[in-house]
Amino acid sequence: MASSAAIPSSRVSALVSRLGRDPILWISVILLVTIIGSAFLADWLAPYNPIQTSLRARSKPPSLQFLLGTDEQGRDILSRILFGLRLTLMTGLLGLLSGLAVGIPTGMLAAYFPRLDMALMRLMDVILSFPAILFGLAIAGAVGPGLTGIVISLAVATIAPAARITRSAALTVVNLEFVVGARMVGLTNAQILWRYVLPNCTPALIVYSTLRFGQLILLGASLSFLGLGIAPPTPELGVMVSQGRGLLLTAPHIAIIPCTVILLLVLSFNIVGDALRDALDPQLRV
Amino acid sequence: MLINQLGYRIAVSLPVLLGVILLGFVLMVMVPSDPAAILAGEAATPEILARIRSELGVDRPVIEQFWRYMVRLLHGDFGRSLLNGVSVVDEVTRTVGPTLELLLATLVIAIPLGIGLGVLATAWRGGAIDRAIMAFAVVGMSMPVFMTGLLLINIVGVQLGALPVQGRGGPIYTVQGLRHLILPALTLSMVLIGPIARMTRTSMLEVANKDFVRTARSKGIGERRVLVGHVLRNALIPTVNLIGLQAGYLLGGIVIAETIFAWPGLGRLAVTAITSNDTPMAQGTILFLALSFVVINILVDLITGLLDPRARGV
Numbered sequence: 001m002a003s004s005a006a007i008p009s010s011r012v013s014a015l016v017s018r019l020g021r022d023p024i025l026w027i028s029v030i031l032l033v034t035i036i037g038s039a040f041l042a043d044w045l046a047p048y049n050p051i052q053t054s055l056r057a058r059s060k061p062p063s064l065q066f067l068l069g070t071d072e073q074g075r076d077i078l079s080r081i082l083f084g085l086r087l088t089l090m091t092g093l094l095g096l097l098s099g100l101a102v103g104i105p106t107g108m109l110a111a112y113f114p115r116l117d118m119a120l121m122r123l124m125d126v127i128l129s130f131p132a133i134l135f136g137l138a139i140a141g142a143v144g145p146g147l148t149g150i151v152i153s154l155a156v157a158t159i160a161p162a163a164r165i166t167r168s169a170a171l172t173v174v175n176l177e178f179v180v181g182a183r184m185v186g187l188t189n190a191q192i193l194w195r196y197v198l199p200n201c202t203p204a205l206i207v208y209s210t211l212r213f214g215q216l217i218l219l220g221a222s223l224s225f226l227g228l229g230i231a232p233p234t235p236e237l238g239v240m241v242s243q244g245r246g247l248l249l250t251a252p253h254i255a256i257i258p259c260t261v262i263l264l265l266v267l268s269f270n271i272v273g274d275a276l277r278d279a280l281d282p283q284l285r286v
Numbered sequence: 287m288l289i290n291q292l293g294y295r296i297a298v299s300l301p302v303l304l305g306v307i308l309l310g311f312v313l314m315v316m317v318p319s320d321p322a323a324i325l326a327g328e329a330a331t332p333e334i335l336a337r338i339r340s341e342l343g344v345d346r347p348v349i350e351q352f353w354r355y356m357v358r359l360l361h362g363d364f365g366r367s368l369l370n371g372v373s374v375v376d377e378v379t380r381t382v383g384p385t386l387e388l389l390l391a392t393l394v395i396a397i398p399l400g401i402g403l404g405v406l407a408t409a410w411r412g413g414a415i416d417r418a419i420m421a422f423a424v425v426g427m428s429m430p431v432f433m434t435g436l437l438l439i440n441i442v443g444v445q446l447g448a449l450p451v452q453g454r455g456g457p458i459y460t461v462q463g464l465r466h467l468i469l470p471a472l473t474l475s476m477v478l479i480g481p482i483a484r485m486t487r488t489s490m491l492e493v494a495n496k497d498f499v500r501t502a503r504s505k506g507i508g509e510r511r512v513l514v515g516h517v518l519r520n521a522l523i524p525t526v527n528l529i530g531l532q533a534g535y536l537l538g539g540i541v542i543a544e545t546i547f548a549w550p551g552l553g554r555l556a557v558t559a560i561t562s563n564d565t566p567m568a569q570g571t572i573l574f575l576a577l578s579f580v581v582i583n584i585l586v587d588l589i590t591g592l593l594d595p596r597a598r599g600v
Contacts, residue, residue: 017409066442125298128302130302130577131579132534132537133532133538133541134579137311137568138306140560218428218430221432222538225542226542227557228561240428241432242432250439255436256440259432260433263429266429267424269428270424270428
């Protein structure tokens with residue numbers, strides 16, 4: 001059973017044919033690719049320096065010269081959005097991956113070694129009952145505002161659900177013949193987990209990660225918005241909203257544009273995640 | 287069974303609270319600023335600083351500090367604000383009322399609206415109304431709380447000038463109090479409406495094919511009564527459960543909504559305390575928020591147990 005066998009090709013083709021019938025899904029995929037792509041090409045695409053202030057071009061509405069306008073210090077919003085997106089996406093990805101790196105092994109160990117199950121899953125219950133934003137607040141208080149605090153809180157918010165999902169997916173295979181057989185021919189536990197158990201958890205984990213990523217971006221942006229994340233002048237979407245908040249009367253675009261970008265990004269992740277779930281893992285309710 | 291469930295929840299919650307206390311303590315030790323310097327002000331001599339440090343106990347070994355901290359907590363002493371010397375307990379009890387008001391108003395808006403939308407979507411499943419409601423739900427779930435808040439402030443508060451956007455107007459039973467409450471509560475409701483509507487629809491569709499529903503229909507009961515009296519009643523349990531699961535998001539939403547609308551509640555108190563390095567206040571508010579989260583979850587478990595005898599097993 002190779003890793004590709006864990007995702008039956010019929011499901012993949014169902015997904016592809018759905019893509020043809022569902023225009024909203026299409027738009028979301030294109031939007032995601034565009035947003036992620038332009039964030040990574042920010043160095044080339046950004047028309048201006050994102051932290052260069054200009055006294056003469058303060059709080060300008062969108063125009064041909066500044067496509068998305070300028071903020072209260074005369075910085076080009078489009079350039080700040082592009083660089084801010086990159087930071088937001090990187091923070092989310094780093095948080096997600098570190099969370100998965102702890103959560104997946106935990107879930108597999110719990111499923112594979114019944115003796116560990118109880119202790120590990122109760123530990124996950126404990127982490128799960130700690131609201132993510134509260135953890136973010138506490139971490140920001142402890143390590144001071146900054147990227148580290150946000151990544152840690154995003155990771156912690158990922159660990160427990162990832163462990164639960166991995167465990168329930170792994171439980172369905174650990175007692176099947178091919179795993180028992182692998183044990184009999186003398187493969188080590190680590191080899192069995194890596195080669196046979198993990199591939200069977202991938203569909204559920206792909207769905208989970210996609211749906212979760214949107215939530216992580218929201219969480220990270222919220223923490224930055226509260227002033228617990230990246231410090232100005234570094235462009236970050238939540239920080240940009242928070243700075244534009246005071247100018248809602250005179251220049252609403254400063255706050256509304258980064259908000260809209262976050263909304264579109266999270267919305268696309270949610271729509272694509274829903275479609276992936278319907279196709280790969282209909283049982284999963286995240 | 288119910289007692290077992292309650293016991294299990296409390297047993298699981300104790301380590302959470304211990305973790306919060308530990309985290310709160312680590313926060314105090316790790317914060318780079320010197321609390322004595324904040325307390326003493328600018329004119330402090332080294333002698334005064336040393337005296338304050340020994341009064342606070344921050345010159346002792348970390349383990350001893352933790353022990354003293356725990357002992358103080360068990361005596362109900364949460365310390366005083368470094369900024370203005372107000373007792374943390376007083377400040378928390380002062381702000382918890384407005385936060386509960388906001389929470390109550392949010393639930394009053396979000397639960398009927400979410401369930402109502404879910405029922406409507408089920409009644410017209412597959413049609414345009416269904417798709418519109420589900421689109422609204424997913425947009426609501428994807429919108430950052432601060433965006434909902436800023437949009438409502440901009441449109442309802444500023445452009446229409448219809449409702450106040452800053453602060454609390456008074457107790458919840460006065461007109462001013464209610465007017466001030468509407469926008470923050472609406473903002474926070476958006477966190478719940480989408481998930482509730484989706485969950486109501488999903489679980490109603492699951493129940494809709496069951497035998498007892500077919501029996502009800504074959505007895506000649508009207509479609510509306512079947513949907514509400516038979517399908518919805520049995521579909522409510524997962525929805526109640528979901529509200530408990532969303533409590534964490536709701537808590538995050540409260541913190542942001544209170545900050546945006548300058549609502550004098552616990553969430554805003556926590557953020558202000560953390561951003562201004564007021565450690566005792568930060569510890570106290572975080573501990574209290576975590577405690578209330580634990581209590582909410584225990585309550586939801588109990589309600590689900592009452593609604594559905596099958597859910598009572600651990």
